[in-house]
Amino acid sequence: MTTAQLTSPYQHYVYAYPHKTAYRGLEDRPALRDLWAAEPKDALSLYLHIPFCEVRCGFCNLFTRIGAPDGLTGAYLDALERQATAVRDALGASEEVRFATAAFGGGTPTFLTAAELERLCDLAEHRMGADLRAIPLSVEASPATATADRLAVLADRGATRLSLGIQSFVDTEARAAVRPQRRADVEAALGRIRDTRIPVLNIDLIYGIDGQTERSWRHSLDAALAWRPEELYLYPLYVRPLTGLDRRGQDSGPDPAWDDQRLRLYRAGRDHLLAHGYTQQSMRMFRRADAPSQGADDYACQTDGMIGLGCGARSYTAGLHYSFDYAVDMHQIRGIIDTYVSTADFSHAEVGYAMDAHEARRRHLLQSLLQAEGLPADDYRARFGGTPAEDFGPELGRLADRGWLDHTDPTTLRLTPEGLAHSDAIGPELFSPAVRAAMARYERK
Numbered sequence: 087m088t089t090a091q092l093t094s095p096y097q098h099y100v101y102a103y104p105h106k107t108a109y110r111g112l113e114d115r116p117a118l119r120d121l122w123a124a125e126p127k128d129a130l131s132l133y134l135h136i137p138f139c140e141v142r143c144g145f146c147n148l149f150t151r152i153g154a155p156d157g158l159t160g161a162y163l164d165a166l167e168r169q170a171t172a173v174r175d176a177l178g179a180s181e182e183v184r185f186a187t188a189a190f191g192g193g194t195p196t197f198l199t200a201a202e203l204e205r206l207c208d209l210a211e212h213r214m215g216a217d218l219r220a221i222p223l224s225v226e227a228s229p230a231t232a233t234a235d236r237l238a239v240l241a242d243r244g245a246t247r248l249s250l251g252i253q254s255f256v257d258t259e260a261r262a263a264v265r266p267q268r269r270a271d272v273e274a275a276l277g278r279i280r281d282t283r284i285p286v287l288n289i290d291l292i293y294g295i296d297g298q299t300e301r302s303w304r305h306s307l308d309a310a311l312a313w314r315p316e317e318l319y320l321y322p323l324y325v326r327p328l329t330g331l332d333r334r335g336q337d338s339g340p341d342p343a344w345d346d347q348r349l350r351l352y353r354a355g356r357d358h359l360l361a362h363g364y365t366q367q368s369m370r371m372f373r374r375a376d377a378p379s380q381g382a383d384d385y386a387c388q389t390d391g392m393i394g395l396g397c398g399a400r401s402y403t404a405g406l407h408y409s410f411d412y413a414v415d416m417h418q419i420r421g422i423i424d425t426y427v428s429t430a431d432f433s434h435a436e437v438g439y440a441m442d443a444h445e446a447r448r449r450h451l452l453q454s455l456l457q458a459e460g461l462p463a464d465d466y467r468a469r470f471g472g473t474p475a476e477d478f479g480p481e482l483g484r485l486a487d488r489g490w491l492d493h494t495d496p497t498t499l500r501l502t503p504e505g506l507a508h509s510d511a512i513g514p515e516l517f518s519p520a521v522r523a524a525m526a527r528y529e530r531k
């Protein structure tokens with residue numbers, strides 16, 4: 087662990103391990119048919135990635151472009167359909183192929199028109215065989231694109247969760263995060279979503295915005311709580327390389343005052359939600375205590391058996407995580423989307439990271455430890471034979487030295503509340519040397 091990793095709580099949001107910057111071109115271009123031959127296929131996750139947004143938020147480093155020239159969304163859906171056909175073919179004809187969850191992410195899936203969303207659902211159902219009305223289906227949306235016609239399609243096709251990126255209910259803060267929006271439009275979008283009766287509403291908020299105070303943060307939290315969302319995600323603001331905020335000169339070097347602001351707002355937000363009947367699932371995620379469970383949380387969704395379709399989506403088998411090329415720079419992203427759209431043969435994995443037994447243990451440790459409920463020692467032993475302490479003694483010792491491990495229950499490895507607050511420092515600490523080296527060699531583009 088480096089000193090820098092210990093001093094700043096804000097190193098890296100580990101929503102997937104390894105990060106895509108550790109992926110490399112796969113010279114042998116393994117055939118999907120071979121990759122999936124021996125995988126269990128009775129509880130797969132399906133993820134469809136739509137890489138379009140109306141604006142590019144200043145903090146965003148997701149794989150997405152602003153707008154789409156005429157015909158591009160249709161051409162993208164054509165490519166998705168070709169990919170879906172190739173992937174479904176690779177999974178084989180056996181009856182055991184079954185999807186247990188589905189998600190449309192991005193980007194902003196609701197950038198698509200209502201008719202295009204119908205087509206997306208058709209593709210998931212008819213090409214992939216996912217029974218969308220029978221399984222949890224989560225969809226991300228923005229206030230401007232959460233229109234009544236699109237929401238009606240999604241509700242009709244079985245959406246069980248609608249996630250709305252709001253970030254702040256204070257217009258000046260939204261502008262400071264380069265996500266210009268008007269409070270009135272946000273409230274109208276929330277009203278439309280509640281009218282559709284999709285069972286779970288998630289609201290994303292961000293803390294650490296320039297000018298944000300504890301008072302204005304509480305104002306946003308209360309505005310969100312007024313809608314009684316089943317879920318709330320509280321994200322610390324990051325300024326990452328090549329994003330809009332970075333280009334405006336706010337580099338991401340050490341900034342203890344900003345770290346203090348974010349930690350203070352995190353604690354205030356956490357305590358506020360706990361006091362309002364929410365339970366904490368992870369550093370970012372809070373769920374209303376009486377809300378229906380949706381299964382996949384932010385870390386737990388990284389199980390094996392994930393099929394990602396679209397040019398920014400990952401797929402996971404036990405032995406390989408794979409995707410397409412990755413970039414943050416707008417020009418590069420446009421090029422990768424254009425390449426995807428003109429691809430005819432989707433039957434091979436192109437870019438990825440080979441997972442060995444050791445990386446699988448790390449991933450299990452990471453994705454369990456960063457959840458509030460922690461890692462039951464028996465689960466780990468049943469899957470891997472040993473104990474986390476035997477496999478990761480030095481790393482866990484350093485977390486314990488910082489007071490970040492809760493020792494009250496010997497059957498479960500769990501973070502203390504302060505440990506949870508430092509999830510974004512703990513996650514990177516648990517990266518393997520090989521993943522760290524690969525990420526360090528990645529050339530940003």
Ligand code: SF4
Binds near residue numbers: 141143150192193
């Ligand atoms: S934060 Fe969401 S809406 Fe904003 S640019 Fe990124 S993907 Fe698009």
